[in-house]
Amino acid sequence: MPEMESILYYNRYTGNIESEAVYGEGFLRFTYGNPLGKLTLSAIVRRTWFSRFYGWRMRRPGSARRIRPFVDRYGLDPEEFADPIAGFENFDAFFVRKLRPATRPFSGDPSALVFPADGRHLAVADLSEHDGLWAKGQEFDLSRLLGSKQLAERYQGGAALISRLCPTDYHRYHFPCEGDAGNSELLNGFLYSVNPIALRQRVAYLWENKRSLTVLRSRQFGSVALLEIGATCVGSIVQTYLPGPVEKGIEKGYFRFGGSMTMMLFERDRVIFSPDLLEHGAQGREVYARVGDCCGNACKKA
Numbered sequence: 629m630p631e632m633e634s635i636l637y638y639n640r641y642t643g644n645i646e647s648e649a650v651y652g653e654g655f656l657r658f659t660y661g662n663p664l665g666k667l668t669l670s671a672i673v674r675r676t677w678f679s680r681f682y683g684w685r686m687r688r689p690g691s692a693r694r695i696r697p698f699v700d701r702y703g704l705d706p707e708e709f710a711d712p713i714a715g716f717e718n719f720d721a722f723f724v725r726k727l728r729p730a731t732r733p734f735s736g737d738p739s740a741l742v743f744p745a746d747g748r749h750l751a752v753a754d755l756s757e758h759d760g761l762w763a764k765g766q767e768f769d770l771s772r773l774l775g776s777k778q779l780a781e782r783y784q785g786g787a788a789l790i791s792r793l794c795p796t797d798y799h800r801y802h803f804p805c806e807g808d809a810g811n812s813e814l815l816n817g818f819l820y821s822v823n824p825i826a827l828r829q830r831v832a833y834l835w836e837n838k839r840s841l842t843v844l845r846s847r848q849f850g851s852v853a854l855l856e857i858g859a860t861c862v863g864s865i866v867q868t869y870l871p872g873p874v875e876k877g878i879e880k881g882y883f884r885f886g887g888s889m890t891m892m893l894f895e896r897d898r899v900i901f902s903p904d905l906l907e908h909g910a911q912g913r914e915v916y917a918r919v920g921d922c923c924g925n926a927c928k929k930a
Contacts, residue, residue, distance in 0.1 A: 635824050637748045637914040640904060640921070645913075648748070648794070649702065686885045691719035698722075702796040723885045727798055734877035734920040738806070739848055741899055741924040742876060744890050745791050745801040748916050749923065751901045751909035752788040755893075772835040774853060774893075775815045779843075783853060783893040787901065789923060791890045792822060792914065793883065800882040801856065801890050802919055807846035809874045812867045815839045822859045822889045834889075840865050840881075844874070848926040853893040856881065877920060899924045 635648040695713055699706060706713055708731040716722040735742055743749060755770065770780040793799055803809070820826060820833035827833060838858040845851055856865045865888075867881040874880075901909070901924040908915050917923065 637916050638904065638908045640915055640917045646916075649796075686720040686723065687718050689718055692716060692722075694719045695722045698796075704796065720885050723795075724799055724882050726800065732798075732918060732920045734802075735922050737922075737925075739926045740922045741849065741926070742802075742804050743789075743791060743917050743919050743921050743923045744804045744854070744880070744892065745793055746798040746918045747791045747793040747890075748914035749905065750790040750792070750912070750914045751905035751923075752790070753901065753906060753909065754785060755783065755788055756785040768831065769835055770893075772832075773839075773855070773891075774841060775813075779853065782851060782895060785896045787894045787896075787899050789892045789901070789905070791892075792824075793888050793890070795885070798919065799884075799888065800919075801880050802877055803844065803869070803874050803880050804854075804876065804892060804923075805844070805846050805849050805852070806876050807844040807849070807852065807874060809869060809871055809880075810843045810845075811871050813841045815841060819858055822857060838865070840867065842867075842880075850895045850898045853891075854880070855891040855893070856883070857889040857891065858883070859888050897927050900927055 636645055637648060638644075639646050695716055698704075698719075699713065708727050710726040710728050713722070716725070732746075755768065770783060771777045774780050774783075791801075793801075815838070817836050817838045820830075820837055822833065822837070834857060840856045842854045843851060844854055858865055864884050865881065866884065869878065869880045902922060905915050905923060
């Protein structure tokens with residue numbers, strides 16, 4: 629079997645194209661690239677009970693001993709954490725940690741759109757012209773993703789920003805702009821991985837997975853569909869916001885243990901993404917950036 633490609637991304641802060649250190653890479657490559665692994669995927673890994681069991685393990689008191697080795701191995705900065713490492717009672721508490729506000733400032737410009745989460749971000753300038761996000765020839769089914777043909781029509785020809793959170797990332801997500809937030813709708817499903825190792829095999833995992841949908845109505849950006857997509861070993865998607873008026877940067881919710889993803893969908897001619905996102909997105913390459921940093925601007929009205 630041929631070796632799967634490495635996951636390369638552009639790091640906005642170093643200016644370099646870097647190779648991702650994938651948490652659990654061996655397991656991912658076996659599960660999604662090996663025929664025997666795919667049988668395991670269908671029978672066990674994608675099932676909700678598997679992720680719940682793993683999440684339960686990460687909430688056991690003994691799991692706290694995993695925190696310091698994890699921090700050291702992946703080069704996390706404890707100075708960013710709102711609480712000291714010794715204060716986390718288990719690994720899941722560490723995983724959903726809060727950060728000191730000064731470490732993630734949000735742009736105050738009303739016309740600036742900000743990243744909703746830390747992670748690797750893939751920009752799509754025009755959904756109607758995109759023939760494959762992670763692999764050519766794989767159709768992106770907006771209707772199934774949103775669970776509504778009517779809603780899909782609203783965003784057809786619009787733009788999208790897909791933000792992939794690795795297990796090493798800060799796992800709270802925030803509102804990318806001001807607006808009036810509707811209720812969150814749960815679209816149930818399985819829990820496949822959303823790592824590119826998996827998505828290169830089958831992009832449909834995005835709309836086959838459990839996900840949460842919120843429509844945000846913004847003066848600057850129009851109607852914005854906000855999606856949170858669960859994945860293998862994500863115990864749950866927890867919404868912490870209250871429906872109604874929201875300010876840019878306030879917390880919307882968090883993911884429990886595991887990798888996960890957020891998506892933002894925009895109507896046509898409502899947003900212009902930052903140059904590095906457009907450049908690398910056109911090549912199907914993600915850009916690493918942190919929550920609160922600018923990712924685009926509202927289109928100027930004619």
